[in-house]
Amino acid sequence: MLVLPTTEENKNMDMVLTIAEAIHDLGIDRRLDPVIAIGGGVCMDIVGFAASIYRRKTPYVRVPTTLMGYVDASIGAKTGVNFAGKKNKLGAYVPPALTLLDRSFLGTLDARQLSNGAAEIVKMALVKDAELFSLLEEHGPSLIEGKFQDLPGGVESNAVGAPSRVLTLAISTMLEELAPNLWEDSLTRLVDFGHIFSMELEMEALHSSKLFHGEAVAIDMALCACLATVRGHIDSSTRDRILAVMRGLRLPTYHELLDEKMALFAIEERIKFSQTIKMPLPVGVGTSRIYDDITSDEIVAALAMAKRLHAEP
DSSP: OOOOOOSGGGOSHHHHHHHHHHHHHHTOOTTTOOEEEEESHHHHHHHHHHHHHGGGOOOEEEEEOSHHIIIIITSSSEEEEEETTEEEEEEEEOOOSEEOOOGGGGGGOOHHHHHHHHHHHHHHHHHHOHHHHHHHHHHHHHHHHTTTSOOOOOTTOSSTTHHHHHHHHHHHHHHHHHGGGTTOSOOOOGGGTTOSSHHHHHHHSTTTTOOOHHHHHHHHHHHHHHHHHHTTSSOHHHHHHHHHHHHHTTOOOOOTTSOHHHHHHHHHHHHHHHSSOOEEEEEETTEEEEESOOOHHHHHHHHHHHHHHHHOO
């Protein structure tokens, strides 16, 4: 058993090699003995990558203990670590042999960790599920306070089953998006919502103000809600509902580090590795589309809107 500091700061090849060395010393059967990753999303990413490169492929099992791990990192085939100051630049597509989901683990988390994972639930609600958005709108603060365990309520109340329904919808919608494109042969992906600007922000803030992954994603989504408003895809009332849901889940919606220079650099990086921007934007509650025609002026206007909304009481 290895107990490791699997945090974003340690998500690197040194940690991968530590795990690979332990696998090697133990002498496991490379086809029958799985490596079991018990922890958060970073843990599963690192362990999965170590398993994927040891003897070219060693089976592994995911047991997420955080909300981020439960609804995001435990799903799909991706593994990876940070490299050259960039998020997840080294990795592989090797799905686990098994993923075990136990909601009781979420009861051990503090509010910030729960909010961190809730960002990925908001993402799926915004891009493709109006019911999920409505549940977050109605029960968001209670979900965080109740740690996604069963909520109190009478026979007529739908609050009791809200945590389970929210988690089920978050996972099922994520699977619907990932399964047909498991190896990311297509880079036109709705699940990239919130992951255009956040990659640069998260790594920039890693050693200063230290944002969690979901917090950076939330700030990205808030900016994109403003961008969708600037472009006329949604009206200001829909934008305000989106921001209110995120705030109800105790998520940040603005950060001063995400300025014009960082935002435009993030777009340049996106184009460099994906040929075009391919930016998902909400066009309504639970509905989104992918756009390639975002302009610098629109991004600057969205940044100004986000800053103004943040400053308003």
